[in-house]
Amino acid sequence: MKSLLTVRNVALAVVGCLLVGGAVVAQTQPLPPVQWDNRRLDTLDRNVRRLERALTQRNSQGEPVLVEPDPEVVALQGRVGVMDRRLRDLEATVQRVNGDLERMTFSQDESDRDNAALRTRLADAEGRLQALERAATEARAAQEAAEAEAAQPRSPTGDAASDLAAARVLLSADPARGRAALEAVTVNWPDTPSAREALWRVGDVIRAGGDQAGAVQQYAQALQGWPTQAWAGEVTLKLARGLEATNRDPQACAALGEYTRRYAATSTPALRQIAADTGRAANCR
Structure with missing residues (x-):
């Protein structure tokens, strides 16, 4: 117990010296930083060894040194x-x-x-x-x-003109079969003069059956591009008359105008008279 009091007194004296020294240092100038060289490290090592021997000696004499842990260290741990x-x-x-x-x-x-x-x-x-x-x-x-x-109907003769001639002969004997033969010409020989003639002849058959509108369609197809065959002027007049009969006077007058420009000069007087009569019926000017 006496040794503990002695250690405590020594510790208090050291703390007091540190406080006094700290106050004196605070009033003067700060100490320069310690320069750790080999000599200082050796001195520190000797002092640590002395402390270790002193602690070992006191412990062996039955006077252990108690070191209380720092609360901050405990908290940190x-x-x-x-x-x-x-x-x-x-x-x-x-x-x-x-x-x-x-x-x-x-x-x-x-x-x-x-x-x-x-x-x-x-x-x-x-x-x-x-x-x-x-x-x-x-x-x-x-x-x-x-x-x-x-x-596709087969060509009976292998030639467009011959097929058309055969269809015309058949048409005079049997109109139904003749019409079918003419339609076969338009299918087998498209874009040929024989196909154009077959178209307007089918139109004649349709008109004979009382279908003016269907006949007009056939005539218009035959006259696409305004062909120069001998029948073109007469078919143009058939187209104009069919248009007038179906109450399409402006179109009928237009067809008559094409007739006058393209075919009237080479037409017969009978065809020109038909053109004049159709123009009056359609009120053409």
């Missing part, structure tokens, strides 16, 4: 312990996250392989589908061509 536990928790969390990432990476690799296989199968299926579509298109085109060839 507590905070360090808390941080250490949190760090361990974070390490465990990171390990779990790494495990999850590894599993996700494995799953992603499997998904990539599956997607690659699906893309390959899809490309193969698309190729097969395109091949089937091409085959279907070719088959449909061939079928349509065959149907069109089967539906």
Whole structure:
């Protein structure tokens, strides 16, 4: 107990000296920084060894030196312990996250392989589908061509003019069959003078049946481009008369104007009289 009091007195004396010295230093100038060289380090090492021997000697004599821990150190140790536990928790969390990432990476690799296989199968299926579509298109085109060839009437003579002549002969004997023969000429020999003549002759058959509007359509098709054949002037007058009969006077007058400009000079007096009569009926000026 006496030794403890002695140590306490010595400590109080040291603290008092430090306080007095601190006050004196505060009133004077601050001490210069310590320059740690080899000599000072050796001196510090010798002093530390002396303190260790003194403490060992007192402990061996049954007078232990009790050193109370600093409260700030204790608090700091507590905070360090808390941080250490949190760090361990974070390490465990990171390990779990790494495990999850590894599993996700494995799953992603499997998904990539599956997607690659699906893309390959899809490309193969698309190729097969395109091949089937091409085959279907070719088959449909061939079928349509065959149907069109089967539906197209065959030429009885192999010549447009001869087919037209045969149709005209047949028309005088059997109007229904003659009309079908004329229509076959327009199908078998399109864009030919024989097809144009067949068109307006079909118009005559339709007009004889009382269908003025249908006849006008046939005449108009035959006169596209205003042909120069001998029948063109007469067919133009038939077109004008059909337009006037179906109450289309302006169009009838326009057709008569084309007749006057293109065909009147080479027409017969009878045709020119028909043109004059049609113009009066349509109130042409």
